[in-house]
Amino acid sequence: MANGGSRGRRSGRARSGGTALAGPLRDVAGDAGHTGHPPRMGFFTDTSVCIGCKACEVACKEWNAVPGTGLGLTGMSYDNTGGLGADTWRHVAFVEQRKPLGGQETGAGHDGTDVFEAARRLGTDAASPGPGATAPTAAAAPPAAPAGEPPPAPDGRTELRWLMSSDVCKHCTHAACLDVCPTGSLFRTEFGTVVVQEDVCNGCGYCVPACPYGVIDQRAGDGRAWKCTLCYDRLGAGMEPACAKACPTDSIQFGPVDELRERARQRVARLHAAGVTEARLYGADEDDGVGGDGAFFLLLDEPEVYGLPPDPVVTTRDLPNMWRHAAAGALTLVALAAAGFAGARRSRP
Ligand code: SF4
Ligand code: SF4
């Protein structure tokens, strides 16, 4: 990491002072032992205004000197990065759906616009035959629409919408990646964010299966774990994270998490009032399985559609119970062995 973890180097587990493994937690940084800390900072990503330009992905790579991932397309969509990983700390998902375009284009009124008619007019103008051209043959009948999908236009086109969403590390209130890290490479910052230090990481990989979102990843040929640092170095200098700075539509909004949650609730209410009833927040609920995310989203469909788990749970939540059961099991075995040993001694002649 060139810049991401250079500030506020930690040598131990800042989480060690913390007690809560699940549930709402008002003072995330305080729980990790920080005193006199600034407010918790995070992201509200409003996917309803994302245009898929990927400026956020590029800005993240540039600022943090994250290696390139090539230009191959996945074959599933116009997405060329596929998902978050050790070399993709921001990932813009392109989800193609056969659904009518909704009212998700804020500030632009398309009510009453017949896009098929407009496209037909354009096509007719472009393809108008010149003098002496032969008459076109009759067009084939348009295919029938699959069950449950909107009927095709007379020229066979169906309606399609793209959902675009810039995904990132969620900087969870209860971060299992941090809980299981044995070296203190992962730590909670004074801003309440979760940062990984590449020079402390020993490549054990415990954090990778611990993350309920599949975010943190080991770099091929390197072995160490990498992910978004929420631009810790920029925050320390009073700067906005690079991805939020580069976003031209303010789809990525950075600020104090409490303020962002309030802004997000108002945005959902506005969208609902405008008829976009499928708008919902993801990761903004303190009562969810991770105690709420520091980076949360406004989605226009179910989380699974965007590749997000519908009900994430911090994977270390049940550790205390598991240890209690393991200890009870071990004590029972010891007691049985001792009883067997004593019984054998008594039965000797
Ligand atoms: S999303 Fe995963 S990597 Fe990010 S803080 Fe949460 S558990 Fe850690
Ligand atoms: S906050 Fe910084 S490290 Fe995280 S995705 Fe944005 S640019 Fe990348």
Ligand code: SF4
């Ligand atoms: S989040 Fe912003 S910068 Fe990223 S793809 Fe969407 S519009 Fe572009």
